[in-house]
Amino acid sequence: MLENYFPVLVFILVGLGFGVAPVILGRVLAPYRPDGEKLSPYECGFEAFEDARMKFDVRYYLIAILFILFDLEIAFLFPWATVFQEFIAAGELAWFVFGSVMVFLAILVIGYIVEWKNGALDWE
Amino acid sequence: MEFKTFVFYFLAVILVFAALRVITARNPVHAALYLVLAFFNASGIWLLLQAEFLAITLVMVYVGAVMVLFLFVVMMLDINLDRLRQGFWSYLPVGSLIGVLMAVEMAMVLGGRYFGLDAMPAPPDPQAGYSNTRELGRVLYTDYVYPFELASLVLLVAMVAAVALTLRKRKGTKYINPSEQVAVKREGRVELVKMPAEKD
Amino acid sequence: MNFVVPDFYPAAAEIFVAIMALVVMLASTFARGVRWLAYALTQFTLIAAAFVTIYTLKGDVSYTFSNLFIGDLLGDLLKLLIYFSMAIALLYGRGYLADRNIDKPEYYVLALLMTLGMMVMVTANHMLPLYIGLEMMSLGLYAMVAFDRDSARSTEAGMKYFVLGALASGLLLYGMSMIYGATGSLEFSGIANAVYHQAANKTVLLFGIVFLMAGISFKLGVVPFHMWVPDVYQGAPSAVTLIIATAPKLAAFAMAVRLLIWGLFDVAEQWQSMLMFVAVLSIILGNLAAIAQTNLKRMLAYSGISHMGFMLLGLLSGVVEGDRHYALNAYSSAMFYAVSYVIMSLASFGMIILLSRAGFEADSIDDFKGLNKRSPWFAAMMMFVMFSMAGIPFFIGFFAKLSVLQAVVAAGYLWIAIIAVVMSVIGAFYYLRVVKVMYFDPPVDPAPIHAPAELRVLLSANGLAIAALGLAPQALMSVCAYALLASL
Numbered sequence: 001m002l003e004n005y006f007p008v009l010v011f012i013l014v015g016l017g018f019g020v021a022p023v024i025l026g027r028v029l030a031p032y033r034p035d036g037e038k039l040s041p042y043e044c045g046f047e048a049f050e051d052a053r054m055k056f057d058v059r060y061y062l063i064a065i066l067f068i069l070f071d072l073e074i075a076f077l078f079p080w081a082t083v084f085q086e087f088i089a090a091g092e093l094a095w096f097v098f099g100s101v102m103v104f105l106a107i108l109v110i111g112y113i114v115e116w117k118n119g120a121l122d123w124e
Numbered sequence: 125m126e127f128k129t130f131v132f133y134f135l136a137v138i139l140v141f142a143a144l145r146v147i148t149a150r151n152p153v154h155a156a157l158y159l160v161l162a163f164f165n166a167s168g169i170w171l172l173l174q175a176e177f178l179a180i181t182l183v184m185v186y187v188g189a190v191m192v193l194f195l196f197v198v199m200m201l202d203i204n205l206d207r208l209r210q211g212f213w214s215y216l217p218v219g220s221l222i223g224v225l226m227a228v229e230m231a232m233v234l235g236g237r238y239f240g241l242d243a244m245p246a247p248p249d250p251q252a253g254y255s256n257t258r259e260l261g262r263v264l265y266t267d268y269v270y271p272f273e274l275a276s277l278v279l280l281v282a283m284v285a286a287v288a289l290t291l292r293k294r295k296g297t298k299y300i301n302p303s304e305q306v307a308v309k310r311e312g313r314v315e316l317v318k319m320p321a322e323k324d
Numbered sequence: 325m326n327f328v329v330p331d332f333y334p335a336a337a338e339i340f341v342a343i344m345a346l347v348v349m350l351a352s353t354f355a356r357g358v359r360w361l362a363y364a365l366t367q368f369t370l371i372a373a374a375f376v377t378i379y380t381l382k383g384d385v386s387y388t389f390s391n392l393f394i395g396d397l398l399g400d401l402l403k404l405l406i407y408f409s410m411a412i413a414l415l416y417g418r419g420y421l422a423d424r425n426i427d428k429p430e431y432y433v434l435a436l437l438m439t440l441g442m443m444v445m446v447t448a449n450h451m452l453p454l455y456i457g458l459e460m461m462s463l464g465l466y467a468m469v470a471f472d473r474d475s476a477r478s479t480e481a482g483m484k485y486f487v488l489g490a491l492a493s494g495l496l497l498y499g500m501s502m503i504y505g506a507t508g509s510l511e512f513s514g515i516a517n518a519v520y521h522q523a524a525n526k527t528v529l530l531f532g533i534v535f536l537m538a539g540i541s542f543k544l545g546v547v548p549f550h551m552w553v554p555d556v557y558q559g560a561p562s563a564v565t566l567i568i569a570t571a572p573k574l575a576a577f578a579m580a581v582r583l584l585i586w587g588l589f590d591v592a593e594q595w596q597s598m599l600m601f602v603a604v605l606s607i608i609l610g611n612l613a614a615i616a617q618t619n620l621k622r623m624l625a626y627s628g629i630s631h632m633g634f635m636l637l638g639l640l641s642g643v644v645e646g647d648r649h650y651a652l653n654a655y656s657s658a659m660f661y662a663v664s665y666v667i668m669s670l671a672s673f674g675m676i677i678l679l680s681r682a683g684f685e686a687d688s689i690d691d692f693k694g695l696n697k698r699s700p701w702f703a704a705m706m707m708f709v710m711f712s713m714a715g716i717p718f719f720i721g722f723f724a725k726l727s728v729l730q731a732v733v734a735a736g737y738l739w740i741a742i743i744a745v746v747m748s749v750i751g752a753f754y755y756l757r758v759v760k761v762m763y764f765d766p767p768v769d770p771a772p773i774h775a776p777a778e779l780r781v782l783l784s785a786n787g788l789a790i791a792a793l794g795l796a797p798q799a800l801m802s803v804c805a806y807a808l809l810a811s812l
Contacts, residue, residue, distance in 0.1 A: 056199040064193040071189040079261030097265040107276040266327040270389035285467030288430035
């Protein structure tokens with residue numbers, strides 16, 4: 001069965017090549033003469049005020065966690081996409097399966113409405 | 125060595141290396157990126173086991189979403205590593221002793237004798253056209269419809285909890301409401317006042 | 325595919341609570357200004373769910389959702405007790421939350437979804453819903469513990485609870501997967517079947533049980549997985565501590581019973597010996613550590629550890645050398661213990677809430693000094709609770725202790741019974757100390773108590789119930805025994 005993944009392997013290799021080759025080429029072909037001034041962080045010509053690694057706002061976290069939740073929701077829909085045709089062909093259970101997925105979606109849509117109304121998606 | 129076995133060992137070695145780096149890397153952002161590498165290799169191993177759906181989910185959910193969260197959290201917390209590492213060396217002997225003991229015990233119990241190929245026979249080879257995702261779909265929305273719906277409620281709990289804990293309205297934030305801006309009329313902004321002409 | 329559309333009737337209460345949780349969410353969002361709405365709807369839901377449960381009550385055992393769901397008398401009884409204790413806990417906590425400005429509607433939405441999680445745990449016939457229910461309950465609890473965002477303690481407690489809880493969930497899942505590996509089934513009857521026919525690999529099974537036990541012990545809060553209990557009890561807002569100390573204990577009891585008795589009854593002697601270790605250590609550590617506490621919430625946390633240890637005494641004396649005659653008695657004594665602990669816990673944390681005001685936590689033992697001068701009636705109520713927790717006759721706690729001790733002695737573990745009795749005598753010291761400061765010390769703050777009328781009335785009823793059930797414990801005991809008998 002592994003040969004089925006040959007295109008994926010080719011894809012990964014080509015992708016890696018595209019990502020890595022320019023970096024290497026740039027390093028090999030371009031002139032490279034660093035000095036202290038060139039390597040220091042550029043801040044409009046001033047000396048750097050503070051560390052570049054500053055704290056992120058907690059709201060990024062909220063965005064990320066909401067993203068995970070809806071990402072998971074999508075993951076639950078993939079199997080549905082693959083089998084729904086089969087259920088329709090078999091007849092009797094199509095509506096049940098459709099209903100179960102719709103209930104699943106409805107619950108999360110209610111969550112979405114609530115968080116939207118409460119301003120969790122606003123960025124003040 | 126069969127090619128499949130080679131692929132397995134290839135992925136497994138990178139996985140173990142990446143997992144080790146996750147806990148040994150000094151920079152937490154690097155640790156998180158090594159975790160991404162570990163997830164990729166784990167999903168490759170799952171592909172070898174023909175668990176395609178899980179493999180894709182791992183990449184999509186963990187690499188795509190959970191790692192974003194991890195990176196945000198790592199950046200949000202502003203971890204001071206030197207303070208975290210205090211006491212590391214003094215705890216190391218006890219910690220490693222216990223760790224090694226547990227590993228040995230688990231290896232004794234869970235070794236090949238009980239989990240070997242003869243104890244757990246391999247599942248029959250799937251027929252042509254077998255799809256792991258489709259097999260899951262056949263039972264997920266029928267036999268397992270109860271936990272499926274509950275899963276959405278668990279996601280809802282997480283959503284409510286996240287909003288309740290992190291969403292705080294700041295007082296005194298000034299921001300623009302575009303719909304109010306657009307809806308503004310002349311009357312709301314300009315007031316014409318009658319006044320007697322000033323003599324000069 | 326031989327799937328039939330499931331019968332939703334046995335799960336009517338679960339479906340009702342789920343729908344109502346969504347309704348509360350929407351209603352409180354679209355009527356944000358109406359502050360009482362979320363609370364009122366939540367209380368309505370809990371009461372109505374009790375009626376739904378009673379209406380759909382059946383004497384026999386029914387399965388639905390492809391055997392993932394079990395509807396039996398044990399589940400129904402525990403569900404009723406969960407609604408009851410959640411409703412009382414929310415009522416007690418309402419004024420407390422309003423004083424601290426944390427009575428947001430999300431609190432009640434989480435409380436309802438948590439209730440649903442516990443209901444799912446109680447009616448699970450399969451590892452999957454059991455685990456999902458547990459997570460639903462725990463996620464809600466973690467958030468509620470950290471709900472007071474302005475208090476560093478509350479946030480820290482939430483964080484601790486979350487990290488340790490996630491670890492315990494991981495251990496539990498690990499155990500479940502090993503048991504699945506050994507028996508080839510996630511359904512409790514399937515596991516029982518494989519164990520009975522000795523089809524399961526003994527070593528792997530045993531290892532799985534060890535991990536399961538770790539998960540259960542964490543959720544019950546017993547030694548050696550008790551580290552979170554005092555910190556979380558102390559750090560959480562008292563209204564949330566009240567919730568943690570009550571309904572989830574019933575759900576954790578149900579989880580233990582379903583996993584161990586429904587699934588692994590035929591290897592009872594293996595898990596009994598593990599429980600023995602856990603229970604004896606909990607009783608010893610809980611009682612000794614409680615003596616040193618000056619914070620009442622912390623003291624009650626340690627006393628809770630020892631109480632859960634006592635409850636486990638009932639679970640571990642079911643089977644003696646293959647003889648199962650004692651099982652029903654032993655298990656119903658454990659259930660009786662869990663129920664009476666919940667009733668006492670409600671009253672004890674209710675008292676802390678009663679004495680607290682905006683900006684002031686009455687969680688130190690000194691805050692109870694001279695309570696008799698400020699309010700003789702509530703001093704008497706607190707005395708009832710402390711006497712009952714100490715196991716002084718004739719309060720409900722005494723009969724709870726007596727019945728588990730009888731079970732332990734019947735199972736032939738005389739040494740455990742002796743340790744338990746000695747430890748509860750030692751434990752009586754710190755309960756009586758609270759009574760002593762109430763009656764013999766001058767009050768620090770002589771102001772009379774201000775509290776909403778419904779809190780006063782219900783707390784009085786709660787205290788009186790402890791005394792009244794102590795006078796007639798037989799009814800509750802036989803209900804527990806009957807529910808188990810009809811379900812096993």
